[in-house]
Amino acid sequence: MYQTIDKNFALKVRMYRVEQGLSLRALADATSLSKSHLSDIERGLVPVHLDAVNTLKRVLQFNHRTTSRHVTAFKRTTSELHDMLISGDEAGAQALAATLEKHMITYTSGPLCLEYYLIMLMYALFTERKRIVIEPYFKRVEAVADLLEGSKKRWVLLLRMFYYLYLYDLKRTEQALAALRETTLSPLYEGFALYIEAMLHVYDYRRFTAALEIFDKAKAQFIGLNSFYFVMRIRVIEQRLHVYRQSFVIFWQLHEATESYAQIHGNSLLQRDNQGNVLRYHLINGDYTSMVELIETFDERQQIDQFLQIYALYRLGRHNDAQRLIHMVDITPESSFMIPLQQGIETLAHMIQTDADQLDLRRLVAFAESAYQASNYLMIRISHKILSEALQARRQYKEALYYGERLLTIMWAMTGGVR
Structure with a gap:
């Protein structure tokens, strides 16, 4: 048989x-x-x-047969590991990784083992561990690369590219990038690749510059939904390196390439998402006037656009206009993303109607925590800024500093940096 x-x-x-x-x-x-x-x-x-x-x-x-219960438990544990890495809890991540590895072969199926190794290789690369730590994970993933298909195949190719760049092997990095391009159905994925690449090089200006030079050869492909996050990561790097303004040039190159691609291919969805990136770009720079002007050009406004418009009007002191828009927002919380958005609208309404020194701090703290739980970057950024300003208005400077520092920590963690 x-x-x-x-x-x-x-x-x-x-x-x-x-x-x-x-x-x-x-x-x-x-x-x-x-x-x-x-x-x-x-x-x-x-x-x-x-x-x-x-x-x-x-x-x-x-x-030892792998049951659905084992698979569920393993996926939950790897998810916890990923969250620990993102939040910067290295001690917890190392302890959890040791437990996972101990039971790796007999406890889980092959694909789940691979999922673990991919996470650990990303962890090693993103935290710039020594080669002796990274190499074993890379070899494990490489050993099964030819068996993989779909998104896992693309992840391996991405990691291969980063690994060679980590070794400063530019020739093999370019070869890996070429292989990735052959398997990628959409140029959007390379926008994502660029975002991750920017996360990788936090302190090493030589590799960072080399990466930009390599990717610049295919700049027309660097379009997609993640250019906003790419800019955020670049800005943190540049500020650490005392190199300013370059990120804005790169952002507008990405923006123009995306806009051109969307028009040529008649991709209205991509064009709309690209406008969203520009909107968030203005938010980063505190350019609330440009935010309002851009949103007013949108034919259809998503709920997050409406929230940002209300917030920008509030920051410009146009409280009556902001109050009017609040009553026009129809929010149906169907996902974790929408929950902090609903609380955000309620919080903005409270702020518009209340003097800064009379704000309900418990409400602001609840808003900030719900944004964090939902991993909603924009809500985190805005909620902590609101909270910090409210505390300063009450002359609670120590508490304001705490929340300001927490915001920076979360921002850097969510964009791949290390506090």
């Missing part, structure tokens, strides 16, 4: 062999399979006799 090997099982076999440092010959001898047959199994190419499958499971200790 023969059984077709699916790619999940093939991936588990390959990952186990890599983990144990076994050659194909050593594992073939242990399972009484030929080296060529085992190689085919690892690639999921051939049907295998059931006896051989059972032997593989026994030798590789796969008799």
Whole structure:
């Protein structure tokens, strides 16, 4: 009786062999399979006799069946690990990673192992760990790269590109970028790649400049929804390096390339998202007049646009106009994103109607915390700014400093920086 090997099982076999440092010959001898047959199994190419499958499971200790409960628990744990990395809790992340790795092979299926390794490789790269720490994770991912498809394949190609850039191997970095472009169905993905790349180089100006030079060769491809985050990351880097204004030049290059692409291809959705990036650009710079002028040109205004318009009018002192717009916003909280938006509208209404030194600080704190829980970057930025200003109006400078510092920490964490 023969059984077709699916790619999940093939991936588990390959990952186990890599983990144990076994050659194909050593594992073939242990399972009484030929080296060529085992190689085919690892690639999921051939049907295998059931006896051989059972032997593989026994030798590789796969008799512990992965249930949906295990998968759910593992995904929840990897999600917690990711949150710890983003929030900067390195001690917690290391402890959780050690627990995960201890049970990696027998506790989870191959694809979930890979998901863990991808997270850990990103963690190592983004925190600029030493090569001796990064290399083992890179080798584990590379060992199974040919078995991957879809988004996981693209992630591996992205990580490969970052790894070579980390080594300052510009030739192989360009080769990896070319491979990524061949697998990418949409140029939007390269906008995302650029955003992550900007996160990577927080302190190393040499690699950062090299990355810009490499990506500049394909600048027309750098369009998409993440240019706003890219600019935020660049700004933090430049301020640390005392290099100013360059990020705004880069942003407008991205903006113009996106606008041109959207017009040529008749992509109204991309064009609208690009306008949203410009709107957030003005918010970063505190240019509330330009915010209001831009929003007034929108044919249709999304709820977040309406919120930003109300906030900009409030900051310009146009309280009557802001109050009028508040009553026109129809908010239906259907997701975690909408929850802080609804609270934000209520908070703005409270602010417009109340003197700064009489604001309900508990309401402002609740707004800030709900924004943080929902990982809503814009709401976090605005809520903490509102809270800090309200505290300063009450001469509570120590508390204002605390919330101002917390805002900076969250901003840098959410855009990939390290406080």
